[in-house]
Amino acid sequence: MSDWYLILMIWGDAYSDADCDRLIRKAHMHSPSLKGTIVLSDRVDRRLDPRAIQYPISPDFDRSDFKKNGLAVKISMFEIDVLPPGTPCVYVDLDSVIIGDLGKVAALTLTAPLWTLPTPRARLDAWSRLRWRLSRGRRYGAGNSSVFAYRNAFPGNPTAKFRNKTPVFGRAASDDIRSNDDRFIGWSCQDVIRPLPTQLAVRFRIEFLEVTFWMNRIKARYRRKARQSLVVVTFDGALTKPAVIATLRDGAVIADHHGRRARWTDLEMSGLRQTMQDALQD
Numbered sequence: 236m237s238d239w240y241l242i243l244m245i246w247g248d249a250y251s252d253a254d255c256d257r258l259i260r261k262a263h264m265h266s267p268s269l270k271g272t273i274v275l276s277d278r279v280d281r282r283l284d285p286r287a288i289q290y291p292i293s294p295d296f297d298r299s300d301f302k303k304n305g306l307a308v309k310i311s312m313f314e315i316d317v318l319p320p321g322t323p324c325v326y327v328d329l330d331s332v333i334i335g336d337l338g339k340v341a342a343l344t345l346t347a348p349l350w351t352l353p354t355p356r357a358r359l360d361a362w363s364r365l366r367w368r369l370s371r372g373r374r375y376g377a378g379n380s381s382v383f384a385y386r387n388a389f390p391g392n393p394t395a396k397f398r399n400k401t402p403v404f405g406r407a408a409s410d411d412i413r414s415n416d417d418r419f420i421g422w423s424c425q426d427v428i429r430p431l432p433t434q435l436a437v438r439f440r441i442e443f444l445e446v447t448f449w450m451n452r453i454k455a456r457y458r459r460k461a462r463q464s465l466v467v468v469t470f471d472g473a474l475t476k477p478a479v480i481a482t483l484r485d486g487a488v489i490a491d492h493h494g495r496r497a498r499w500t501d502l503e504m505s506g507l508r509q510t511m512q513d514a515l516q517d
Contacts, residue, residue, distance in 0.1 A: 237268045239323035239341035242312055242383075246277040246292065246302055250329040253517050259284040261333040261514055265466070268338040273315055273324075290317055295398065305415030309380055313349075313392040320388040328381040328469050330477050332514035334507070335466030340384045340435055348389035349420075351378035352438060352469070353430035357421065360430065367425040371404035377421035378428065381469035382436045396423045434461040439468050439511075440475045443504060444495035451497045459505040468511060481515040 241262045243255050259272050263286065272287040277297060279289040291297070296311035312326055323344040325337050343350050353359050357376030367375045385392070391401075400407060403423060412418045421428065433442070442458075445451040470477050472491045483489060483499040485508070490496035497503045504511070 238270045239268065239325065239338065239344075240270055240318060241266075241272040241337065242275065242315070242324050242326040243272060243287075243329065244275040244292070244309060244312060244326070245281070245329060246297075246308070252281045252283055254329045255281070255287070256284045257515070257517055258327060258329065258331065258333055259287055262327075262337055265333060265335055266337045268336075268341070273317065275312060275315070288317065290315065293394075305418070306380070307397075307414055307416055307419070309416040310393050310397050310419055312383070313385060313394040314388045318387045320386075322387040324383075324385055324387050326383040326385070327467055328471070330471065331381065331467055331469040332477070332511055333467050334510050334514050335435075335464070337466055339466055340382070340431065343384045343429070343431070344386050347427060347429045348386045349392070349424055349428045350384040350431050351380060351420070351428060352382050352436060353433075354379055355441065358430060359421075359425075359428055364426055372406055372422065372425075375421045375425045377415075377417040378430065379438060379469075379471065380416050380420065381438060381471050382431060382467055384431065391424065391427065393420045393423055434464045436467045436469075437465060439470045439480070440472045440491040440493075440495060442468070444475075444489070444491055444497045446495055448496070448498065448503075451503050455503045455505050462505040462507060465507070477515050481512060483512070 245255055255274055262269055274287045274289050275292050276289055277292055279291055293311045296308050301308040323341045325340050357378055359376050359378055363376040412422050445454060470480060474491050487499045488496055489499055501508050
């Protein structure tokens with residue numbers, strides 16, 4: 236896969252320029268086919284790696300109410316003016332680590348225009364699409380927006396549908412749907428969205444944490460081979476942010492806000508404990 240771009244987004248002070256630079260460096264280190272990085276930002280005077288192109292968040296999305304709760308601001312990423320339509324893009328949240336070749340994720344856009352992380356309740360499979368059609372858009376799966384692979388400005392992309400208030404099966408999106416990036420993208424693009432393979436991209440707390448330690452040990456064994464091919468891990472959730480992961484000591488217990496937990500050991504992390512911590516170093 237060649238001529239694809241890494242897309243990052245930053246605003247306010249929740250994350251730093253160093254968080255962007257860490258991902259830019261790791262992406263170039265692991266991904267020989269990466270052409271460049273576009274950083275969508277509320278300001279374009281950030282001190283970033285010179286390989287990054289800073290570009291302002293579209294003014295119609297650069298609003299304070301779009302940057303909280305459902306993060307509707309992220310819906311703006313699917314039409315980036317400085318990139319030609321059809322350019323393969325991989326978006327990664329800043330609370331993630333890149334530990335492999337993201338070109339494998341970008342290559343997915345050859346078969347479908349939009350890919351995202353599935354959730355336990357949204358597999359984003361053929362059944363999800365059938366249910367969406369039969370319910371005429373009332374029932375749909377919403378993935379997790381921490382990682383996307385997509386073709387820039389593909390026909391019927393979420394940004395265009397949001398701006399144009401495009402109806403689905405004759406119905407306009409409710410305010411509740413429009414205020415949440417995951418819900419709007421799932422509702423408006425259920426027919427084309429696909430689930431990112433779990434051997435390439437995962438959410439840490441869904442992949443590595445379970446409700447009991449013994450379940451985690453069993454999962455670590457049968458998922459060990461698949462985990463070796465992971466290229467990106469995202470640390471969503473207040474209790475599992477990168478700052479927490481970076482300081483964990485061998486054997487420490489980590490838990491999320493739903494009570495899922497694991498021991499920070501090579502066994503339960505399938506040998507990726509040090510790999511993930513190393514990827515969090517500036």
